[in-house]
Amino acid sequence: MKQVLTFLTLFLALNVFAQNIHYNGEWQQLFNGKDLTGWDVKIKGHALNENYGNTFRVEDGVLKVSYDQYTDFNRQYGHIFYKEDFSHYLLRIEYRFVGDQAPNGEGWAFRNSGVMVHGQSAASMTKDQDFPISIEVQFLGGKGDGKARPTCNLCTPGTHVEMDGKLVKRHCLNSTSKTYDGDQWVTAEVLVLGNEMIQHIVNGDTVFTYQRPQVGGVVVNDFDPKVKKNGMMLSKGSISLQSESHPIEFRKVEILDLSEQFMPRPERMMLLTNASVVDVVSGNILANQTITIEDNKILSIEPQKEGWSAYPPNLKIIDLKGQYVMPGMIDCHVHLRDMAAAERALQSGVTTARSMGVDHFMDVGMRELGKRGHYDIPEIIAAGYHVRPTPSDAFFMNFPHLNDLMGSEVRGEAAVTRMGAALISRGVDWIKTNATARAGLPQTDPREPYYNEAEMTALVKEGATKNIPVAAHAHGDKGGRAAVLGGVKSIEHGTYLSKETLRLMKEKGTWLVPTMAIVADLEAPGGDYDNPLLMMRGRHMAPRIKETAKNAYKMGVKIVAATDTNYGKNSTLRMGLELEELVGIGMTNLEAIQATTSSAAEMLEISDHTGRIEKGLDADLLILERNPLEHVGAVHDPLMVINNGKIVINRIDF
Secondary structure (H helix, E strand, O other), X not given: OHHHHHHHHHHHHOOOOOOOOOOOOOOEEOOOOOOOOOEEEEEOOOOOOOOHHHOEEEEOOEEEEOOOOOOOOOOOOEEEEEOOOEOEEEEEEEEEEOOOOOOOOOHHHOOEEEEXXXXXXXXXXXXXXXXXXXEEEEEXXXXXXXXXXXXXXXXXXXXXXXXXXEEEOOOEEOOOOOEOOOOOOEEEEEXXXXXXXXXXXXXXXXXXXXXXXXXXXXXXXXXXXXXXXXXXXXXXXXXXXXXXOOOEEEEEEEEXXXXXXXXXXXXXXXXXXXXXXXXXXXXXXXXEEEEEEEOOEEEEEEEOOOOHHHOOOOOEEEEOOOOEEEEOEEEEEEOOOOHHHHHHHHHOOEEEEEEOOOHHHHHHHHHHHHHOOOOOOOEEEOOOOEEOOOOOHHHHHHOHHHHHHOOOOOOOHHHHHHHHHHHHHOOOOOEEEEOEOOOOOOOOOOOOEOOOHHHHHHHXXXXXXXXXXXXXXXXXXXXXXXXXXXXXXXXXXXXXOOHHHHHHHHHHOOEEEOOHHHHHHHHOOOOOOOOHHHHHHHHHXXXXXXHHHHHHHHHOOOEOOOOOOOOOOOOOOOHHHHHHHHHHOOOOHHHHHHHOOHHHHHHHOXXXXXXXXXXXXXXXXEEEOOOOOOOHHHHHOOOEEEEOOXXXXXXXXX
16 A cells, blocks of 8 residues: 555656545455456457467466467467456556467567557457557566667557647657566556556556556557547556467566546536637637636646547536637726625636725635535635725724824835735735725825825735735826836736836836726716715826826837726626727737736736636636627627636526
């Protein structure tokens, strides 16, 4: 068992499956040491279970392959099949070559045998078929001439495999094993993990690794064409031992079944077939794709093909009928104050949201509850309170020991540093500060600067102690410029930023989060705002923020999308409106989509798990009726929303 855990640790290092392994099973003896119970014999030219010449026999507790009753081997290749198929397992075999080769055995077959895995059944072989369509772990014995002759090599009768992402069509490849001369016993182990990976191990050393075994190629004759479906992935199959003209003995054939840990289970998996996948990096549409989801991850994206029958029959399969699949949207600036608001955001297609200011660390709490699966909400990236001259009263309820900051504005490097440190202590992902006054309050002027460069630098430095970036709310140019010089990672809004400040942002790599659509909401009754003074302000700000965003885009400033809404009961603002605004300033549809997917993930430093449709990333997906690269407004009403592999909304059949 100790050796098994070593192999499984190696398997984890290869990231084939990202899960912990806790296995307490026992070895199952395929060979009982007494007789051939549980095995089928198939020899070329003979009917099923006609054990010609008593080729396969049990003597003295050993399974022997013998030819003492042959007068001419005559290419009568044989195999003995265990009657049960397997998919995920560790197979252990102890073998040794003995005696002399059968009369007229092929020269290449001297001290040559093997075990076949992921093979067809014995019953499906024709009478004159020479080898089963399978993956062969080839056993070779040394010739005693001092020349290298490794064992546990790979041969592929009627199959192919992949190595390093490339299809390998060569029939036989040598392993890195030592040469084993004479009649010594050798322990061969084969770690088989469905269609993901196969490893060959000799006396404890891993000597060969490959992936994605599949039907294809030649080197198998007289097979039934209905059985050989080229391109079909091999996820399970038979195990058989070879008879190739040289006597060999097997004293142990045992298996450790790993299917409980590794085999995809229907309740954990889902297939989206006939999908048109939007590659938000290249701008290509991949038609006729099948997306396989396991738990919360994308397991694969592959062209539609036959062969899915290898999966359990009750696997959930959804035919998308050519509908378009894009990554879930990332809203880079929201104010979510309760679970209901977060659920509304998710239902609109937002699978990740950066919270930019709420009381009592509600966003931190929602983030943690979401991670634990208690609610269907977007992934929350939390900032807690704003760092601003007049903090919310609730801030001091959470941090009463900072009461000396009450009654006077939070000003100066020491004060902003203390406030930043307090936020960090509560587990925020970002620090949000106000470089200028707010636009959404009638009594404030959004152009008024709040903090200078030194104060901004101090706050950024404090965040850097825990690798936490700073985002600065800034409408006016003076406050915005101070924030950029201070080293903030993003500027929120940026309504009145000058071209000089935008050039500085481009130079320093500062991101712009323009939130144009919310300014239009200032002008209209209802929605997030409803105040005559704000309506007048909105009419002034709307053209200016669009002008700034357009200038930023032309100058190459990095831009991401956000709503700045609270997704409240009265909110009418959704990400689709902001994407239309981005297209309005000159962005292509692809660039606008990137601003809410791949580019947003880059800014938030979460590209390792979301923002694109790729194997291994979170299954955060939107299914749309129309191609968003041609109709960006298609995101307004998704047909399906999948969040962390779970279907939240499904209107596919409507």
